[in-house]
Amino acid sequence: MAKMLYSVSMSADGFIAGPGGDMRWLTDYLGPNPLVDELISNVGALLAGNKSFGGDDPYKDTEQEGEAFGGGWSGPEFVLAHKAPERPIPGVTFVHDVDTAIKESKAAAGDKYVNVMGATVARELLAAGALDEVLTVITPVMLGDGVRLFDHPGGTQVKLERLRFSTTEDAVNVWYRIKTS
Template identity: 80%
Template sequence: MAKMLYSVSMSADGFIAGPGGDMQWLTDYLGPNPLIDNLIGDVGAILAGNRTFGGDDPYRETPQEGEAFGGGWSGPQFVLTHKAPARPVPGVTFVHSIEEAVAKSLAAAGDKYVNVLGANVAHGLIEAKALDEVLTIITPVMLGDGVRLFDHPGGTQVKLERTKTSAVEHAVNIWYQVKY
């Protein structure tokens, strides 16, 4: 049965995107990572937020621009948005609610992961108690400002149980199970 996995690269000070959604900071940290290389084959579908889908790309101005995992993965993609674009995007289904996003992406993933991209989508999945796991790839840089990994004014505690850790020269990978 498919599981919802929020996988995200994060600066050492807790930001997943720089100011204005800038993702160019990540370019220097996209080197080989066996955990990610192995994960790609276990992803059956992608669920992204609209800002993530249409936002900055660390592969900008390269042949991998706009490709999931820099071109290492292909398959069904779902984008959670209030307004779908006027023209269809090949391979992308636009969905309008967390419930619809969960149902369609899990069905498409089969027995693999739905890889979740975007802080707002992950937050919505946590509120719906639909997020199963979190993979945080911590990079050796501090951005000082930007989009936080998880931000909930007034506070919300989400308990996580660490299930795996590994490290490469440019990242520390921490895999958690979400505990509701």
């Protein structure tokens, strides 16, 4: 059965996007990363929030613009959104609630990962007890403001167990399992 993995690049000060969802900062850190390359081959479906799906693209103005993992992956994509666009987008299914998003994306992924994109979706999956793992690629930059990796007003504690740790010239990769007890 598919696992739900929140994979994300993050600044050293804990932001996954700049103010307003700006992803241009990530462009300088899209270099080779063997762990990410390995992950791509193990992704069976994507589940993104509407802001992540329609937001800034670090590959903007390149041939890879609009392509998952810069064109390194293709397959079924699911977007958790209140409203689907008027025109269908080939290969993209818009779902309106978390339970449907979980069910449909996991079915599409088979025995591979559902790669989760978007802090809000990840938080909703945690609340539903459906998020299994988190891969954080920490980049050597501090943004000072923006969208946090995990933000839960009023606070909550999510315990993690480290599964893997590796480094590249420009990143520190930490892969965790969500501890359920």
